[in-house]
Amino acid sequence: MKLLKLGVFLSMLLMTPVLEAQNTNVSLWEENIEQLSMDEEEKNWEDELEELSNRLQEPVNINVTTKRELEQFPFLSDIQIENILAYVYIHGQMQTIYELQLVEEVDKHTIDLLLPFVCVHPVPEKIGFPRLKSLLKYGKQEVLTRLDVPFYTRKGYQKNYLGPAMYHSLRYGYRYGDYLQMGITAEKDAGEPFFALHNEKGYDYYSIYFLLRNLGKLKTLALGNYRLSFGQGLVVSTDFRLGKTYSLSTVDNRSGGIRKHSSTDEYNYFRGAAATVEVIPALQLSGFYSHRSMDGVIEGNEITSIYKTGLHRTEKEADKVNAFTLQLLGGNITYEKNNLKVGMTGIYYFFNRSYQPVLRTYAKYNLQGNYFHNVGVDYKYRWNRFTLTGEAAMGKQGYSLLNQLKYNILTGYQLLIVHRYYSHDYWAMFARSFGESSTPQNENGWYLAAEASPLAHWKFFASLDLFSFPWWKYRISKPSQGVDGMFQSIYSPKRNLSMYVNYRYKRKERDVAGTDGKVILPIYQHRLRYRLTYLPDNLQLRTTVDYNHFHSRGQEGSQGYQFTQSCSYAFSFPIKISVQGTYFHTDDYDSRIYASEKGLLYTFYTPSFYGQGFRFSACARYDVNKVFMFLVKFGQTIYEDRENIGSGNDLIQGNKKADLQMQLRIKI
Numbered sequence: 253m254k255l256l257k258l259g260v261f262l263s264m265l266l267m268t269p270v271l272e273a274q275n276t277n278v279s280l281w282e283e284n285i286e287q288l289s290m291d292e293e294e295k296n297w298e299d300e301l302e303e304l305s306n307r308l309q310e311p312v313n314i315n316v317t318t319k320r321e322l323e324q325f326p327f328l329s330d331i332q333i334e335n336i337l338a339y340v341y342i343h344g345q346m347q348t349i350y351e352l353q354l355v356e357e358v359d360k361h362t363i364d365l366l367l368p369f370v371c372v373h374p375v376p377e378k379i380g381f382p383r384l385k386s387l388l389k390y391g392k393q394e395v396l397t398r399l400d401v402p403f404y405t406r407k408g409y410q411k412n413y414l415g416p417a418m419y420h421s422l423r424y425g426y427r428y429g430d431y432l433q434m435g436i437t438a439e440k441d442a443g444e445p446f447f448a449l450h451n452e453k454g455y456d457y458y459s460i461y462f463l464l465r466n467l468g469k470l471k472t473l474a475l476g477n478y479r480l481s482f483g484q485g486l487v488v489s490t491d492f493r494l495g496k497t498y499s500l501s502t503v504d505n506r507s508g509g510i511r512k513h514s515s516t517d518e519y520n521y522f523r524g525a526a527a528t529v530e531v532i533p534a535l536q537l538s539g540f541y542s543h544r545s546m547d548g549v550i551e552g553n554e555i556t557s558i559y560k561t562g563l564h565r566t567e568k569e570a571d572k573v574n575a576f577t578l579q580l581l582g583g584n585i586t587y588e589k590n591n592l593k594v595g596m597t598g599i600y601y602f603f604n605r606s607y608q609p610v611l612r613t614y615a616k617y618n619l620q621g622n623y624f625h626n627v628g629v630d631y632k633y634r635w636n637r638f639t640l641t642g643e644a645a646m647g648k649q650g651y652s653l654l655n656q657l658k659y660n661i662l663t664g665y666q667l668l669i670v671h672r673y674y675s676h677d678y679w680a681m682f683a684r685s686f687g688e689s690s691t692p693q694n695e696n697g698w699y700l701a702a703e704a705s706p707l708a709h710w711k712f713f714a715s716l717d718l719f720s721f722p723w724w725k726y727r728i729s730k731p732s733q734g735v736d737g738m739f740q741s742i743y744s745p746k747r748n749l750s751m752y753v754n755y756r757y758k759r760k761e762r763d764v765a766g767t768d769g770k771v772i773l774p775i776y777q778h779r780l781r782y783r784l785t786y787l788p789d790n791l792q793l794r795t796t797v798d799y800n801h802f803h804s805r806g807q808e809g810s811q812g813y814q815f816t817q818s819c820s821y822a823f824s825f826p827i828k829i830s831v832q833g834t835y836f837h838t839d840d841y842d843s844r845i846y847a848s849e850k851g852l853l854y855t856f857y858t859p860s861f862y863g864q865g866f867r868f869s870a871c872a873r874y875d876v877n878k879v880f881m882f883l884v885k886f887g888q889t890i891y892e893d894r895e896n897i898g899s900g901n902d903l904i905q906g907n908k909k910a911d912l913q914m915q916l917r918i919k920i
Contacts, residue, residue, distance in 0.1 A: 298515030298854045299479070299491075302425075305854070310429060311371040314352075315345040321430075327365045329660055330634050332357050346372045359663045381467045382431055391428040395918040397421065398852060400442065403910040408443060408901030413565045415445035421516055422455070434462040439516040443565030450570045457562060459521070463512040471536060472528040477513040477521045480540060482584045482597040483630030485685035486645035486652045486692050490520040496686075496699065496717060496736065509584075510538065515854075518562030522580065534589040541581045545574035555607040566901070577604045580682075593632040600625045601681065614724035617650075617677040617694070624648050626680045637661065643685075645692075650678030652692045654685060664705035671698050676723035688719045688736065696720050711742040727762050729769030734760035748787040755780050762804070775804045775842075792820040802842040812838025812862065814845040826875035834867040852883055852915045865891040865907075881917040886910070 312321050314336070322333045332355075339355045340346065349372045352363050382390075400419035409417060419442045425435035438455035445451045462475040481491040491508050510528055513521040526540035547559035549572060559572045582599030602623045611618055628645030642655035656670040672687055676694040685692045686699070697719030705711045720733035737757045744750040756779040764771040778801040786793045796816040803809025818832035834847045844862040849869050851857040861867065869887035876882065888910035891897065897904040 298517070299511065299513065302514065302854045306427060307369050311369050313373050313375065314349070314370050315340060315372060316375045317370075325366060325369065327362060329357075330639060331637070331660060332362060345374060348372060357663055361664075382428060387428050387432060391426055391432070393920040394423075394425045394427075396423040396425075396853065396915065398913065398915045401912045401914075402442065403912065404904050404906070404908070406443075406898070406901060407903040407905075408565065412567075412901050413443035414449055414567070414570065415440070415443055415451075415565065417442050420446070420455075423514065425514060430465055431467075432464055433512055433514075435514055436460045437514050437516060439518075441563055441565065444563070450564065450573060456564055457516065457518050459513055459515070461512040461514055463510075469530045470527065471530050472510045472526070472538075474510050474512060474526040474540075475524075477523050478526050478540075479508070479511045479513050479521055480526065480682070481508040481511070482538075482586075483595055483628055483645075484641070484643035484654045486630075486643045486654060486683050487597045487626045487628040487680060488582070488599055488682040489684040490522070490682055496688075496715065496738070510540070519560045534587055536586050536588075538584040538586075539581075540583065541579075543577065543579045545577050547572045548575040550575050550605070553605055555603060555605055556609055558607075558609075578602070579604075591634040595630045596628070597630070598625070598627040599682070614726055614729070617679065617723065619679050619681055621648075624679070624681065626683070645678075645680065645683075647678055647680055650675040650693075652678045652680075652683075652685075654692070656686075664703075664711075666703045668701040669699070672696070688717065688734070689721075689725075694721050694723045694725065696722060709743060709745050711744075713740045713742075714738065728760075728772065729763050730761075730772055732761040732772075734758065749785070751782070751784040753780075753782050764804075773805045773807075775802065777802050777842075790822040790824075792818075794818045796847070798845050800838070800843045800845060802840075810839035810843040812836070812843035812845050814847060814861070816847050818850070820850070828873045830871040832867075832869050834861075835865075836861040836867070837864045838862045849887070850885075852885060852913055853917065859889075861889070863891055864893040865889060879919055881919070883915040883917075885913040887913075 307324075317337075319333055319337060322328055322336065328336075335356045335358065336352070346352075349367065349370065351372070352358055352366070353360075398419070398421045402417050405417070406413070419440065421437070421439040423435065423437045425433065427433045437457075437459040439457045440446050440451070440455045444456045447454050460476040461478060462473075463478070464473040465471065467473070479490045481489040491511065510526045522540065522542035523544040524540070524542040526538070528536055528538040530536050547562070547564075548555050549557045549559070555576050559569075559575075564570045564573055578601060580599060580601035582597070582601075584595060584597040586593065586595035588594075600623075606622050608620060609618070611620070624647065626645055626647045628643050630641075630643035632639070632641045634640075637660045639658045639660075640655070641658070642653070644654075645652045652672070652674040654670070654672045656668065659667040661667065670686060672685070672692070672695060674687065674692040674695045678693050680692065683692050684690070687695050688697065689695055697717060699715065699717045701713070701715035703711070703713045715736075715738045717736040718733075719736070720731070721728065722731055724730060725732065735758065738755070740752055740754040742750065742752040756777075758777045759774055761772050762775050763769045764773055778799075780799045782797045784793075784795045794817070796814075796818075798812075798814045798816075800812045801809060802811070814834055814836040816832065816834040818830065820828065820830040822828045830850045832847075832849055836845050836847070838844055838861070841862045844860045846858050846860050847867060848856070848858040850871050859867070867887070867889045869885065871883070871885040873881065873883045888908065889897075891907045894907055895905075897907065897909055
């Protein structure tokens with residue numbers, strides 16, 4: 253279970269009335285994901301959001317919950333988790349959910365966040381893996397299909413794109429609680445052929461998965477497509493990882509281990525088998541093997557590039573399909589008892605031919621060759637209100653270190669310090685961890701953050717990240733350094749009313765365009781946001797105002813701003829609607845703005861805009877009954893400063909771009 257299993261956030265996407273009625277802090281979790289999108293981080297949230305949806309429908313029973321289950325909720329601290337488990341152990345089963353108020357360190361704010369995802373039921377003395385009869389009778393099945401229809405024509409469809417302009421996906425999943433999950437996902441991107449040419453078998457991408465949990469000593473078994481995450485991600489993590497956001501509640505990285513891969517992400521997954529076995533109550537051993545074909549370019553029997561987009565619309569893109577194979581095997585051993593957790597992870601992976609990309613100077617230490625390995629040791633130790641977490645890893649060359657110290661002063665007051673050092677020549681193909689960059693390589697930095705609630709209805713957050721790059725980076729032709737600072741103030745005077753102001757300042761260095769890296773100057777970015785959320789009854793109103801300013805020393809600056817108003821309403825009959833309008837005006841791409849929208853199930857959409865124009869979207873969801881749900885979304889962007897949109901094969905003649913998205917869900 254990953255950090256991003258933030259159920260509070262999912263309620264915004266699915267317009268879940270119970271959450272909107274119980275908690276107005278949902279915008280905080282939406283902002284965490286929106287911030288990552290603004291930083292151009294990972295954008296496929298399907299696995300995380302699907303898990304959250306299931307958790308809303310199948311809440312955790314407090315009376316039989318485990319530490320691992322409670323760790324999926326990032327707003328619960330280690331102390332709070334320990335106290336909840338201790339309360340049930342000492343006082344016996346809870347009789348009502350509101351008994352949480354008697355648990356030490358669990359305040360009202362935390363209870364409000366937790367309520368939608370937990371329940372209280374009496375349980376039998378013995379609980380084990382369900383019988384086959386129960387799996388067949390009580391298992392839940394879901395079919396989800398999606399169709400996107402564009403109301404415009406890109407230049408590529410005139411002669412280059414091989415398939416129709418519509419996007420289509422189909423997903424089937426079976427689930428019995430947390431014990432058994434299996435299914436298949438199929439997808440065809442816009443422009444890809446369907447049952448033709450290189451897709452004679454139908455869809456362009458298929459994902460088949462099988463996940464079994466808690467069968468005696470066998471804690472996890474995954475077959476087909478799956479994901480991995482251990483430690484702090486310095487060795488392997490293909491799950492979502494939270495970066496620098498403005499809530500210390502979401503900083504703790506509680507490793508997800510082995511998870512299914514049911515999303516349409518065509519790159520970040522493994523294919524094969526993985527399992528976790530409990531050797532003794534405090535010791536777990538995991539092993540995994542993956543063999544998959546990957547897209548890329550082959551020249552002279554060498555791999556010169558890895559293709560990650562999953563798009564196969566043209567003949568050139570189709571030629572990259574399954575160009576080479578990658579095999580991986582490895583394992584993890586973790587010991588966890590009381591307040592100590594220690595683990596070790598190792599992986600070995602190799603291509604079926606040499607990987608020799610043409611590396612520019614800034615990337616000269618990146619992956620090259622046939623065979624690679626990474627080994628890391630991670631730890632976590634809690635002493636009273638102090639928690640020390642970290643990992644050290646090494647690869648074929650280079651090493652990386654990450655350590656963080658968190659101090660829970662008291663409820664609502666926290667301090668955090670994080671240090672990372674990723675050597676310039678450390679390379680881990682599947683690593684993903686905390687930092688300014690997307691991969692743990694070529695970075696050294698200190699991150700300081702504090703969170704406090706000194707006044708009723710108020711919460712403050714401040715952070716400062718001082719980082720440096722020992723070697724060149726993209727568009728930085730020398731070792732460099734930078735600063736990233738953030739401050740946020742949240743005010744929630746009522747259960748249905750909240751607002752916040754967020755300011756972010758970032759300074760980095762960058763090559764001046766046209767100088768071939770001979771002139772490098774610092775660049776400065778300022779982002780200011782105000783957001784107001786009001787939830788009267790079944791209505792949700794949200795107003796957002798952004799202002800961005802970008803400039804470089806000795807050069808004229810640029811600025812951008814946007815105003816967004818959204819409105820959602822859940823009728824007394826099973827229809828929910830959401831509309832949103834955005835006006836944006838920016839001087840250039842550097843001053844671009846982002847505006848998140850409510851999307852389809854298990855999706856999150858945060859487009860960026862630059863120039864001048866207007867964006868409108870409308871979404872309607874109709875729950876016909878407990879079996880059928882239909883959702884439709886229409887969106888249109890109108891630019892006032894251009895006659896064409898995009899370039900190359902994606903060029904659209906005209907200043908308007910409109911799409912219709914439809915989704916049907918069948919649950920049995």
